[in-house]
Amino acid sequence: MSEELLKQHRDAIDAIDVEILNLLNSRANHAREIGEIKGGGIIYRPEREAQVLRRIQQLNPGPLPNESVARLFREVMSECLALEKPLSIAYLGPEGTFTQLAATKHFGHAAHTVACASVDEAFRLVESRALDYVVAPVENSTEGAVGRTLDLMVSSPLRICGEVVLRIHHHLLRKQEGVAGITRVYAHAQALAQCHEWLNKNLPDSVERVSVASNAEAARLASEDGQAAAIAGQAAAERYGLVKLAENIEDEPNNTTRFLVLGHQQVGATGQDKTSIVVAAPNRPGAVHQLLAPVADNGVSMTKFESRPSRAGLWDYVFFIDMEGHHDDANVATALAGLAERTSFVKVLGSYPQAVL
Numbered sequence: 001m002s003e004e005l006l007k008q009h010r011d012a013i014d015a016i017d018v019e020i021l022n023l024l025n026s027r028a029n030h031a032r033e034i035g036e037i038k039g040g041g042i043i044y045r046p047e048r049e050a051q052v053l054r055r056i057q058q059l060n061p062g063p064l065p066n067e068s069v070a071r072l073f074r075e076v077m078s079e080c081l082a083l084e085k086p087l088s089i090a091y092l093g094p095e096g097t098f099t100q101l102a103a104t105k106h107f108g109h110a111a112h113t114v115a116c117a118s119v120d121e122a123f124r125l126v127e128s129r130a131l132d133y134v135v136a137p138v139e140n141s142t143e144g145a146v147g148r149t150l151d152l153m154v155s156s157p158l159r160i161c162g163e164v165v166l167r168i169h170h171h172l173l174r175k176q177e178g179v180a181g182i183t184r185v186y187a188h189a190q191a192l193a194q195c196h197e198w199l200n201k202n203l204p205d206s207v208e209r210v211s212v213a214s215n216a217e218a219a220r221l222a223s224e225d226g227q228a229a230a231i232a233g234q235a236a237a238e239r240y241g242l243v244k245l246a247e248n249i250e251d252e253p254n255n256t257t258r259f260l261v262l263g264h265q266q267v268g269a270t271g272q273d274k275t276s277i278v279v280a281a282p283n284r285p286g287a288v289h290q291l292l293a294p295v296a297d298n299g300v301s302m303t304k305f306e307s308r309p310s311r312a313g314l315w316d317y318v319f320f321i322d323m324e325g326h327h328d329d330a331n332v333a334t335a336l337a338g339l340a341e342r343t344s345f346v347k348v349l350g351s352y353p354q355a356v357l
């Protein structure tokens, strides 16, 4: 190892760090000025954030990968925004859940995440403006839709202003090293289902599988019980000081959960957006097909179609539809107008930028 060469590189890094530091602070000063211009208005601008992150990725000359530069700029914007006004984000607690991880992935570490006892409470706190935004899971690639979030969106005045896609890795966690003496394993029902094969192969039948309210709750219980293990993610492992006995034990390697971000604002178009709606269709043959004709006729791509009981009558359903584009885009606007003519109930849940990170 050449000590001289090492010193040269470190000196160069020291000089660059000073430049980065000064540039970060002048960026922050501009954000603060923008905050003044906005006055008491809406500070968080998802459309602008998506544009900043996409542009950085387009301009990135490497060697840092696009994902890394996007993550770094995500944090830079998070800190700049906090100078304008710190954001508070409601999520289904306790601390260490995947939803908290999704909130931090979307808003960065400067946002203040607030654990709520239920998704209902998280919605209520944002509806009453006690907190700024809510992050809620909406679908998992293995387990399907999260019904409660869908149901809440039907009647909530909140609008979707973003989406977060998170790869879900589950680990087998315990207070101490080794699997000897484990008599029960705590996990959320979805985690138990997602790790079913692994559990069958790797733990004896005598180990009881106990379903609990969240993965973080599973980790908390395991931290208090030497005979128990938990299935949970990295954040919960760190939060409750648990040892990882086995990593990435999910059966499906692409196990992914999609979360929605909801607040009080409408978000402008970015050119790469999604629009989510909920519609009712009469209970007769061909009704859904007819209802959707304007979507296909206007060349709008549907990315999701999910039915839920409407709660209005037996065997009445509402349909949650995601489509590509913004409700201000001409083809989406025409499709929505056509849909509205064919049904008694259509609600635009929001148009928002497609997930960047």
Ligand SMILES: O=C(O)C(=O)C[C@]1(C(=O)O)C=C[C@@H](O)C=C1
Residues within 6 Å of the ligand: 031, 034, 035, 043, 044, 045, 046, 048, 049, 052, 076, 077, 078, 080, 081, 084
């Ligand atoms: O452009 C703005 O409106 C800003 O407030 C600046 C900024 C940024 O740091 O780039 C910060 C927060 C907003 O959510 C979007 C962007």
